[in-house]
Amino acid sequence: MVIQHDNPLLSHDEVGILLSAAGAAPSMHNTQPWRFEVTGSVIDVLLDEDRTLPAEDPSGRMTRIGLGAAAFNLRVAAATLGYETTLAIDPDPDRPDIAVRIFLGARHPSRNSPIGALYSQLHRRRTYRGPLVTTQIPATVLDQITAAARCEGGELRWLDAAARYKLGSTLQAADDLELHNEDRLTERSRWIGGDRAHEGVPSAALGPLPTQPAAVRDLSAGYDDPARDSSAFETDPLIAILTTGADDQVGWTRAGMALQHSLLTATSYDVAVSFLNQAIEYAVLRSQVHELVGHGAWPQLILRAGYPAGSAAETPRRSWHDTLDIWQ
């Protein structure tokens, strides 16, 4: 961390609140691929090149989605502190490492803002990889989760039974591919399993192994983790595909913001979500997912949603001090 105290607009506590919120965002394999620069009232969310996944995410799409999610969390925390915010994606052609620039505007400490109300969910939200109960999510709740994604330029498309059936065979094909890709498995072993203090997904957060084929992603695929239990899973969970209109860095960043707005909204209703992205990560299979959502919509993430039968273990985070590069 480099700190220069030249008349900083924000206090040390405020910077801590903002960056801790950003760092609580989800990211693929909990790589936390972000760094931050704070310049007066401007906060830049930057890509950390040492935290990318070249084998599993060669285009950088999933990494970008994580940066978008962190930027959304920053805006939520800023709203709680009373700041209006505006943002720019890829704001500086000379600094391609800056993914999102957030401008803090006027401060109204006592004004309630709709996204500020999500602050209480930031540190409650977790990816839940266990079985779901059969209780249906009310339509009004699903509508709010869907509307949250739309606010950020994303669209959540809930699959009907026929589409879920088709997706099932695509997921199965992806699971088979995963087991035979040494580069991906080697890369993953840096991040998944065991005990983890600051990054990655510890064994405790992997959830139980399904006792029969299930629509859930087993992140430990390829190696045995003796710490895991097994459990029966629901047979036909609710599944949504998050799409955006563009399939470039801007579209991926918007997907991350839409993801996080909908995840925090889901958390506020105790709806648990996990990811089935294996089918999106392989180009050949992504085109099958594309067919499910039609032309003009790019599939970015596949989400499984419902009420959890158990609890999700916490994944660790780095201290916010370790993510702040410059403060001036």
Ligand SMILES: Cc1cc2nc3c(=O)[nH]c(=O)nc-3n(C[C@H](O)[C@H](O)[C@H](O)COP(=O)(O)O)c2cc1C
């Ligand atoms: C872009 C993206 C892709 C992800 N893909 C998967 C996935 O395919 N399978 C999975 O189990 N979790 C996936 N996750 C969830 C991360 O593993 C999780 O966010 C991270 O471990 C931090 O844990 P938390 O969400 O409980 O805070 C993904 C998250 C993001 C943001």
